[in-house]
Amino acid sequence: MDVVKRLLWKETSQAWPWYLLSALAAVAAIPWMLPERMTGWQGQVRDYPWMLVSLAMTVRGALLAAERGRQSYAAAHFSIHPERMPAFAFGLNLLGVLLMGLAAGAWFAINRDPMLLAPIVFFFVIAFLIGYVIAAVFGKSYAGIVAGMPWLLFFYQQFILHLRTPDSTNVDLFYSAFEQVLMYSGPLACGLLAVLFLLLSRRLPMIVRRGGMALFLVLGLASSFIIGNLNSGGFSFNHDYYAIISQRLASSDGTRVVRFVFEEQPKPYYTLQFTDYRGQREARQRVTAPYLLLGFDGPDSVLLIGQRRGEGRMRVARWRMAENRLEPVFSFRIRRGAMHAGLNDSRVRLISLRPDGRYAALQFSSLLGEYTADLWLLDLKNRRARMVLVGESAASLAWRENALIAGTPLPKQVSLTTGKVSPFPIILREVEP
């Protein structure tokens, strides 16, 4: 008992600054989390304490693991089996992390949502384990911190997503619960495999051990993305099929409607259906590539854009109801998978056709930044496309005689002839109408 007391004192005296600072950061985070979600930089600042808590936990785990040599030295001064020393230190620190996670989680559970308790505790423990596992292999705390960063970021992003969404069970509609568990457990399982590899391969040269560890870590991280991308559909997952989103395009008087119809037989597929209710005509086309409906460009024709995942071009096509044929208009160069990107976040996807059918505008999620989009202007008469806005997200598009208007936070107008972008100021004046 005396040994346990002394060990306890030793661990506490070594680890107290970490727990104190982490607890401080966790408490500091509470005022930020309680108000409604804030905009701008304050929303960003609110995330930092959590980042710091997890970072502190990772560092503590890394230091603990890197101190294993010193643990065995210390074991000489305690009447305890040398092999049990690291296990004791690890167990005690894990318990500390668990308690801190429970304390922080309880705050949020009371104040916001009981569903948040589990992810908070889970997150704390994972952050600690990541630091420990990596540093145990590399044998140096700083290497553990560096190697742990991508893992930490991955968990941090997932975790913040949980916290930001009040209904935490509704975070990722695109994945089933099983798939979400797979996404979380993949990196963790690979980390544990990496430790096993380390334990089993003590006689192997250091370079092989580090290489094996790095391989497991990369596989662990990749597993989450692979599962996320495959959507458990296996390697034959049809990205094009799942990129088809249900759309409906109707003329203002409701007489002409184009929509995607999901059909189950002979196997799941989509049909594009063009109905003229006034003239009682109908045309159907089976669709295998993702299309977006641009708009009507005549009494019985509709413009569409489409791209298969592997293609580096976007195709503009016209579907004439009379001939029931998709005829190509032109195609333009665009990055691969532009149509498929941001599948879960359709807020940034906007399409608009000028009423005279001369120009069209497309907004897709951007490769630069998150929650941002690129705006393309299509000159359908001259068969030309150009990217006019990059890394901005408009909430709406509108047309004036010579300009495309984009509803970005600072609204902009794009010249239809030159593609030049200039501000479109909204000046508010309190005048009577």
Add this chain to the structure above:
Amino acid sequence: MRRLLWKEWQERRLWIALWVATGAALTALGKGQGVCNIAWMDSNWGMLIPLAALLAGLGGFGSELHRGRAAFLYSRAVTWKQILGAKLLLGLAAIIVSVIASAAAGRLLLPAEYHQLITPHSLLSGALVMAGFTAGAYLLGLAFSTVLPGVAGGLLVAVGWMAFISLLPLSGIKEPVFSIILTLLAPLAAGLLIARFGVTLHAMARLRRFALVALAGLAAGVLLDFTPYAAELYKKLNAPGNTPAEERFYNVNFSPDARYASAERLFGNTTIPCLVRLSDGWFSFTDEDFSGESYWLANNLLLTNKRGFTSEGKSARPELLLRQWHGDELQTYKIDHSGNLSNEYTALSPDSRYLLLWGYDELKLIDLATGQARTLAQADRIKLRILSRRNPGKQYGFRQCWWQSNDEIGYLDPYTGERVLAPLSALDSLD
């Protein structure tokens, strides 16, 4: 000096490599603040490159603080300025290399359509922004590194400091100017003072001095922020024209011809929805949330699905708001409904006099001249549900309505899906 630089390089090359690699990799991925990434402010990845720079800085004085190495170093023919200069020079070199690596990665790895962004001007401005942020983070890291030994020691000080400043909002300052500036300057000053006078002191003495200077600076900032001068300065800095953020709008929803707009304007930390006539800037505040629930129809008709709560916290009766501009005059009509009407299913009569709205079990007609709404047809919900259960693959309810002519509407029968044509005069109101 050359030897000092060599020492710094030997000690921190891994951190510098991490910094450069992070900058290049994130630019190639389009995340964070690369030299051709203009949208990094919205990204959580934006903190990664400064974080790498911070880590590189945190190793700055770490080695000198181990086991009296600082005393040994000062016993050689070097001054404190040279030691500090070597650390700063290494940071400067890392900034330059990371900016170049980031630009090269952007040019080589980003898709072709983004290459137009890489112009001399964008390179210069991107490089300045990236250099500014990373230099700030590196200098802060260097300042934190003067307190406790090792990278982990520096990190501990940084974590403590950041946890402390995250309490700043609790001080109740509404218009922070000095507290933000001094939050950054105070640790720099404390670090500089320790680098000059205190590297050979005991760790606890360094920690006390650092905390004293840094916290004194922060406290001074907080106190200065309560003076009227700070409020004046805040207003000056945030005056329209100085900060474009003042003119920001969210969910700007233009009418199809861009003559009107519904938008949420940012006032401080809150957004207030308003309707704007763009020709003269006349606007009207509203109490609806326009995000995702507002659609412009033809003829500048704005249809808003209003959702709200009663004073008891229950869902209020659903209401559609129809707004229409007649020249300069804005008219608002409220349309009560059973809950299944949406602003997506509408049909405007060819003469623009009437609007048809339909949902699962309801078909309504709105006279746009008077705003009067009447229910033209209703379906029995229970019957529709029974039919849906019996024939799971089939759809029931009002699915499509249209104008056959100015006086005649058509719709698909909610039970059978058959086409029904009905003259307006033959349809009685069910209200």
